[in-house]
Amino acid sequence: MSKAILTDVTKCIGCLKCVSACKEVHHLDADVPRVWDKNDGLSAENWTAIVFKDGRYVRKQCRHCLEPACASVCPVGALHKTSIGAVVYDSSKCLGCRYCMMACPFGIPRYEWDKAVPHVEKCILCYDRIEEGKQPACTEACPTGATIFGERKELLPLVHARIEANPGKYIDKVWGEHEVGGTSVLYLSDIDLGFLTYPTVKGDKPLPQETVTAMESVPFAFVGMGGAMLGLNWIIRRRMKLGEEKAKKKDPAHE
Amino acid sequence: MNRAKNAKLVLWILAGFAAAVALNRYLFGLGVTTNLNDRTPWGFWIGFDVMAGVALAAGGFVTTAVFYIMKREEFHPLVKPAVLTAFLGYVAVVVGLLFDLGLPWNIWHMIIYWNPHSPLFEVGWCVMLYTSVLLLEFSPVPLEEYSRYAKIRNFLMKYRFVLVLLGIMLSTLHQSSLGSLFLIMPERLYPLWYTHILPIEFFISAVALGLMMVAFETLVSHWLYRRDPETVLVGKLCRVAAWVLALYFVVKSFDLGITGKLGLVFNGKWQSDLFIVEIAVSTIIPAVMFAVPRLTRKPVVQWTGSFMVVAGMVLNRIDVGGLAMYDSTASYTPSWMEIAISLGVVSAACLVFLFVLERFNIWEIKPADPESMPQTAPSFDYSSRSWLGTPDAASLARHSLAFVLSFALGMGMMSGKRLHAEGVDSIRVSPATGIDTLCINGNRDDQYVEFSHEGHIAWLRTHAISLTIDGVVHTASPSGGDSCTFCHHLNLPGEKVSNCAECHTSMYSEVDFFRHGWHASAVGANLKCDDCHATGVTRNAASAKKCTACHRGYDFAPGKGAAGPELYIPSYVDAMHKLCVSCHIADLREVSSLSQTNGGILSGKDKSNLAQCASCHRTGVPPELRADMKWQVKLPHYDNVVLPNVGVTVK
Ligand code: SF4
Ligand code: SF4
Ligand code: SF4
Numbered sequence: 035m036s037k038a039i040l041t042d043v044t045k046c047i048g049c050l051k052c053v054s055a056c057k058e059v060h061h062l063d064a065d066v067p068r069v070w071d072k073n074d075g076l077s078a079e080n081w082t083a084i085v086f087k088d089g090r091y092v093r094k095q096c097r098h099c100l101e102p103a104c105a106s107v108c109p110v111g112a113l114h115k116t117s118i119g120a121v122v123y124d125s126s127k128c129l130g131c132r133y134c135m136m137a138c139p140f141g142i143p144r145y146e147w148d149k150a151v152p153h154v155e156k157c158i159l160c161y162d163r164i165e166e167g168k169q170p171a172c173t174e175a176c177p178t179g180a181t182i183f184g185e186r187k188e189l190l191p192l193v194h195a196r197i198e199a200n201p202g203k204y205i206d207k208v209w210g211e212h213e214v215g216g217t218s219v220l221y222l223s224d225i226d227l228g229f230l231t232y233p234t235v236k237g238d239k240p241l242p243q244e245t246v247t248a249m250e251s252v253p254f255a256f257v258g259m260g261g262a263m264l265g266l267n268w269i270i271r272r273r274m275k276l277g278e279e280k281a282k283k284k285d286p287a288h289e
Numbered sequence: 290m291n292r293a294k295n296a297k298l299v300l301w302i303l304a305g306f307a308a309a310v311a312l313n314r315y316l317f318g319l320g321v322t323t324n325l326n327d328r329t330p331w332g333f334w335i336g337f338d339v340m341a342g343v344a345l346a347a348g349g350f351v352t353t354a355v356f357y358i359m360k361r362e363e364f365h366p367l368v369k370p371a372v373l374t375a376f377l378g379y380v381a382v383v384v385g386l387l388f389d390l391g392l393p394w395n396i397w398h399m400i401i402y403w404n405p406h407s408p409l410f411e412v413g414w415c416v417m418l419y420t421s422v423l424l425l426e427f428s429p430v431p432l433e434e435y436s437r438y439a440k441i442r443n444f445l446m447k448y449r450f451v452l453v454l455l456g457i458m459l460s461t462l463h464q465s466s467l468g469s470l471f472l473i474m475p476e477r478l479y480p481l482w483y484t485h486i487l488p489i490e491f492f493i494s495a496v497a498l499g500l501m502m503v504a505f506e507t508l509v510s511h512w513l514y515r516r517d518p519e520t521v522l523v524g525k526l527c528r529v530a531a532w533v534l535a536l537y538f539v540v541k542s543f544d545l546g547i548t549g550k551l552g553l554v555f556n557g558k559w560q561s562d563l564f565i566v567e568i569a570v571s572t573i574i575p576a577v578m579f580a581v582p583r584l585t586r587k588p589v590v591q592w593t594g595s596f597m598v599v600a601g602m603v604l605n606r607i608d609v610g611g612l613a614m615y616d617s618t619a620s621y622t623p624s625w626m627e628i629a630i631s632l633g634v635v636s637a638a639c640l641v642f643l644f645v646l647e648r649f650n651i652w653e654i655k656p657a658d659p660e661s662m663p664q665t666a667p668s669f670d671y672s673s674r675s676w677l678g679t680p681d682a683a684s685l686a687r688h689s690l691a692f693v694l695s696f697a698l699g700m701g702m703m704s705g706k707r708l709h710a711e712g713v714d715s716i717r718v719s720p721a722t723g724i725d726t727l728c729i730n731g732n733r734d735d736q737y738v739e740f741s742h743e744g745h746i747a748w749l750r751t752h753a754i755s756l757t758i759d760g761v762v763h764t765a766s767p768s769g770g771d772s773c774t775f776c777h778h779l780n781l782p783g784e785k786v787s788n789c790a791e792c793h794t795s796m797y798s799e800v801d802f803f804r805h806g807w808h809a810s811a812v813g814a815n816l817k818c819d820d821c822h823a824t825g826v827t828r829n830a831a832s833a834k835k836c837t838a839c840h841r842g843y844d845f846a847p848g849k850g851a852a853g854p855e856l857y858i859p860s861y862v863d864a865m866h867k868l869c870v871s872c873h874i875a876d877l878r879e880v881s882s883l884s885q886t887n888g889g890i891l892s893g894k895d896k897s898n899l900a901q902c903a904s905c906h907r908t909g910v911p912p913e914l915r916a917d918m919k920w921q922v923k924l925p926h927y928d929n930v931v932l933p934n935v936g937v938t939v940k
Contacts, residue, residue, distance in 0.1 A: 061849065064665055077327070103473055109410035110395075110402035127402050130391020133409050137473045144327050145391065147320030152391040205428035225861050230615055232476035239474050245408060248469040250837040252411060252462060267358045 036100075036119040037164055037216065038186035040193060041093050043178035043223035044203065048084050048091035055175035056082050059160065070267060078146045078155040082172055088225045093181055095172075096121060096157035097210060098141045100164065101240035104134035112154075116279060119218040120159035138229050139214055139241055148233060159218070180238035187217055193222050214242030293513045294684075297643060298691055300636040305692035307633020309699025310626045314388060322626045327673040329611070331753040336610030337631050338385030340467055340605040341415070342378055344491075347499030349375020349423060349505070350460035356528075357453045367432055367522060369651045370510065371503045373642060376423040379416060381638040381839070388630050393414065408469040414799075422456045430649050464495040471609055473641030479613040481553050481564045484544050494571070494602055497533040500526050501575075501598035508592055510646065527594055531579035534572045535600070541568070560613060567608060571601020632658075695771060716796035716806045718861040720788045733859045749775060758839060782842025789868075793861040803836075819894035 052139045055064070062079040072096055076165070082095040102121045105113040112127035113134055134154060146152035161172035168174070174181040184192075190211065197204045209221035215238060219267030221227050314322040326331045352371035356364045366450035386391040399413045425445055432442040445452075467493035471478050484490070504526045511518045517664050554561050575594040584590045611621070640815040645651065721740070730737035754775070765775035773786055780787040792798055807813035808821070822828040837843055859867065 056807070107402075107407045107409060108404055109407045110398045110414055111404040112402075114498070127395075127398055128392060129387075129395045129398055131409060132391065133407070133470075135327070135330040136477065139476055141328065145319075145330060147325065147327075148318055150316060150318045152318060171800060208617075241475075242406065244472045244475065244485075245406070245469055247485070248466070248472055249406060249408065249411070252466070255465065256462055257457050260458045263354065263358050263457055269357075271362050275413055 036117075036186045036191050037159065037183065038098075038119060038168065038218040039095075039159070039181060039183050040189045040220045040222065042182040042196070042229070043090050043092050043180075043221060043225065045178050046091040046093060047178055047180070048086065049177060050084055051175040051177055052128065052172035052181060053080065053082055054092060055171040056080075056157070059163070059171035060158075076142065076144055081155065083156040083175040090174075090223070090225050092221075092223070092225075092227065092230070093172075094230065095219060096159070097140050098157075098159050099214055099240070100216040100218065101214070103139060103214070103241040103244050105244070106242035107133045107137040109133065116161055118159075118161055118164050120164070121266035122158050122161055123134075123139065123154055123156065125153045132153075149236045168181055186220075189220060193220060195197065196222060196225075212238040214238065267289070290516070294644065296513055297640065298687065300640050300643075301688045303629075303632045303636040303638065303694035307630050308634070308692070309696045309703070310629045311388065311633070312700075313626070313703055316628070321629075322624065324621055324624040324627070326516065329614075331629060332611055332618040332621055333607075333627045334385055334389040334625035336607040337603070338389065338634060339382055340606035342385060343464065343467060343684040344380040344495050344498050344606050345599070346375040346382070346600060347376075347460065347464060347495040347680065348380025348503040349426075349499070350457050351496055351499035353426070353453045354457050357450060358457070363525075364522060366519060366653065367503055367507060368527075369427075370506060370646075372423060372427045373645060373651065374506055375428075376420065376427050377418040381634050384637075385631065385634050388634075408466045408472070412463045412466045412470065415459045415466070417673075419456060419459040419463065420458065420853060421771055422452055426456065431645075432652065437446075437457070450782045454676065459846075461492060465492040467483065467491055467606075468609070470808055474614075476616045477614040480550055480558045481545075481560055482609050482613045484548065486540070486544055490544070491636060493533065493537045494605060497530050497537060497572075497598060498602040500530045500533065500626065501595040501602075504530075504591065505595040505599050508588075508595065514646075515644075516652075518588060518591075520588060520591070523591050523595075527579040527585040527591060528582060529578050530594075530598065531585075532574035534579070534904050538568070538572050538576065538658040560616070563612070567601055567604050568593075569601075570597050571605055575601075580844060607722055612929065624720040626703075656831065672849050677696060702898060703904075709762040718790040718794055718796050720790040726867065731790065745776075746772065753874055779843065782840070789864060791863060792858060795860050797860050799857045799860055806851065 057079070060081065062081070074085050076094055082093060085092045085094050089182070097276070098119055100115075102113065102115055105111075105115055105121060108128075109131060110127045110129060112124045112129075113121060114124075115121050124238055130152060135141075135145065143156045144153050145154060160168075160172075165168060169183040172179050176182070182189075190208065193208050197206055197208075203209060204222055205226065208228070209223065209227045210217040210219055221230075269281045310322060323332060323334075342669040352364065352368055355361050356368050381731070383396075387396065390396060399410060399417070404410050426449065429442045429449075432438045432445075465488035468487035468489075471483070471487060472485065475483050494579050504523045505609050507519050507523055510516075530630045539585055545554065554564060575597045578590050578594045585594075615621075652752045654668070716732050719733050721729045721731075721830050722725040723742075724744040727740040727742050729735050729740050749765055749772035753764070753768075755762060763775060763778075772782075777786045779792065781791060792800065792802060804813075808816050818828060821833045823832050827834045858864070
């Protein structure tokens with residue numbers, strides 16, 4: 035039941051239909067460049083954007099990681115991965131700590147910096163539309179089939195088939211199949227898409243696992259420190275007592 | 290006693306200044322007060338207020354461990370101030386966090402919504418619990434003054450050991466977990482600082498910092514109130530700190546060695562310089578100084594050593610909390626408002642500290658408040674029946690004055706842009722380039738629009754067009770010979786076709802075209818009201834002289850500007866969209882009629898394509914793909930495009 039989006043970079047013509055469809059469906063506001071979006075066109079009002087890179091149009095959106103870093107760090111669980119694959123946000127829980135924005139390896143979540151009551155904004159894979167049996171607004175709007183929607187399990191063989199059927203056309207790699215544990219948004223491309231993530235994110239280890247060891251040792255550290263302190267205290271007290279007794283023995287007249 | 294008095298005055302000034310900024314932050318949001326942005330969502334407040342704040346407050350658990358657990362009775366004089374500093378430190382951290390959180394009123398959500406995988410969740414809980422523990426640990430001191438609460442006090446005293454133990458356990462957790470916060474961002478944090486043992490390093494350095502913070506705070510407060518410094522005790526602290534710092538150094542070097550990062554330390558990048566400075570100031574130099582027992586008894590060594598550790602470790606927290614991420618984000622330097630808030634929070638905490646010091650039994654002998662000494666002069670002047678004010682009131686008045694004045698200064702320093710929460714960068718427009726085909730790229734972001742100037746001229750030479758935009762009719766016809774002014778609606782003196790960017794100078798914000806203030810000002814045109822506005826009628830734009838009455842060289846197209854000055858003109862983006870989209874959108878609306886009257890130049894289908902954003906923007910769409918596009922006839926959904934109300938007829 036895990037859904038996914040596949041974007042074939044070679045097919046995108048940069049018409050921005052996906053962007054406007056997303057804005058329309060989610061009632062996003064006017065988007066004026068502001069001092070605080072120093073990025074790629076994504077903003078609190080733009081959940082998806084087209085990045086123009088090496089003569090290609092690359093659609094950027096939340097990757098809906100299989101093991102999302104954003105959800106793992108949120109102290110109140112305002113972000114979570116649903117069974118259909120979407121990583122969604124519950125604004126009523128959020129504190130606004132912005133840890134999710136710090137943790138996301140793709141730099142996706144955006145903040146409403148200009149509001150007195152700000153929230154985190156990002157693509158939600160149109161989970162409400164999917165639940166209604168529809169497909170996301172962006173894939174529906176795409177006129178060239180560059181970005182399509184389906185089951186992750188069914189899309190993956192399709193992508194590999196596409197690569198095999200067009201030898202030399204694509205780089206033989208499906209972005210999103212394995213990185214950071216895999217994502218629900220897949221890319222097929224003839225240019226390197228490494229720029230979609232931070233240059234130093236390497237390997238297929240899901241980021242939340244970086245914290246697991248530290249978090250798992252928390253109870254041990256807690257109890258261990260308590261035990262150590264009690265033990266230390268016991269030893270010191272005993273030593274002091276022994277010292278006193280010794281002193282008493284030596285000089286009983288002192289009493 | 291002047292030291293304490295002056296110190297308090299400075300603290301009140303800083304607090305007042307911060308209060309002004311705080312008001313701004315809560316009314317208008319984070320974007321206008323901070324330089325935080327989507328790439329750097331954590332900044333100075335996290336690095337200094339939270340990370341450094343918690344570490345600085347480590348003195349509480351370290352001192353209680355030494356005194357209650359290790360039974361080193363001689364440290365008794367340091368325990369109360371240390372616990373008080375820790376408590377105030379944690380309160381300051383929480384207050385600082387209330388500024389940083391986007392939705393601070395939801396801070397309590399951590400109690401009901403749990404995510405135990407999150408290090409921040411754990412830090413939050415520990416801070417919450419530990420602050421309560423510290424309050425309980427400290428409350429016997431103020432309760433001492435009120436015999437009515439003796440029972441509570443005795444109860445707390447009885448279980449003090451349990452509280453202390455709990456406090457140490459909680460501190461261990463969150464001091465280290467502050468390091469765990471950053472484990473999930475290997476891509477952001479520079480490898481010199483990123484390590485899987487960051488939590489352990491954080492804990493060890495917190496112990497060292499805690500010791501030195503207690504030392505430093507003792508030195509400062511004794512200096513402020515001109516007490517004899519606790520040289521012996523501070524010296525002992527320094528000697529312990531030497532060991533802890535040595536351990537920290539060994540652990541850190543080992544880790545760098547094992548992970549093969551030693552080369553990074555000396556590769557000459559700014560990060561390695563920063564790292565060397567940090568470790569030298571926070572660890573190496575003080576540890577070496579404190580290693581010689583004879584030196585640790587010297588006040589100079591105590592002052593410099595403890596200050597170096599405090600400053601160096603604060604730098605370490607700031608590095609991990611943001612500075613060492615600069616390369617991956619490269620878009621943030623704190624705004625003065627962020628720094629003002631941080632200083633204000635610290636100042637407020639210091640003021641409370643001094644107040645408690647003067648009011649309760651923290652030291653064996655209370656320092657007297659210089660201004661609440663028994664006064665000799667009567668506070669009421671019987672002859673004039675006026676109240677002269679007590680010295681207490683004098684300090685109250687002085688502090689309020691300092692607070693209010695600096696508050697006002699803070700308000701004054703906030704620019705209009707900040708106050709109105711616009712936050713839009715004013716981008717000056719670069720004019721279009723090219724002759725027959727213009728390249729329109731006002732903000733030079735390389736996403737230009739190609740505009741066939743020649744093609745448009747050719748079309749206007751053969752067509753008569755009448756366009757109604759926002760109720761104003763614009764016409765052009767081949768016979769009228771006026772097709773240029775159809776677009777170039779206002780030309781500067783001596784020009785036939787002034788560039789759009791001449792007047793629409795700002796990319797995204799409205800332009801004050803007329804500049805009324807300048808015309809009226811003595812340093813500007815120095816005109817009297819009556820010079821432009823007719824007397825006897827309401828003075829407004831309609832009753833004013835036409836611009837061309839004075840500016841004869843200006844060439845206003847009919848219907849534009851001639852009716853009176855337009856005070857504000859649209860941004861470049863809006864102007865261009867208005868100019869292009871109004872015609873082409875009309876095409877879209879009247880596709881059928883156009884394709885009949887167009888003489889077959891463009892078919893209706895092609896024309897409607899011109900009303901799609903991408904047909905003009907991003908000209909790189911390959912032509913063969915263009916043909917494939919299955920456009921739906923639908924208006925593009927870009928709200929910031931000011932789409933005028935248009936009617937068009939083409940003859
Ligand atoms: S791409 Fe970022 S925001 Fe989206 S699910 Fe992954 S971690 Fe979360
Ligand atoms: S900003 Fe909100 S959603 Fe993001 S981690 Fe913090 S509480 Fe969670
Ligand atoms: S999936 Fe939905 S929310 Fe995400 S980019 Fe597409 S339209 Fe927008």
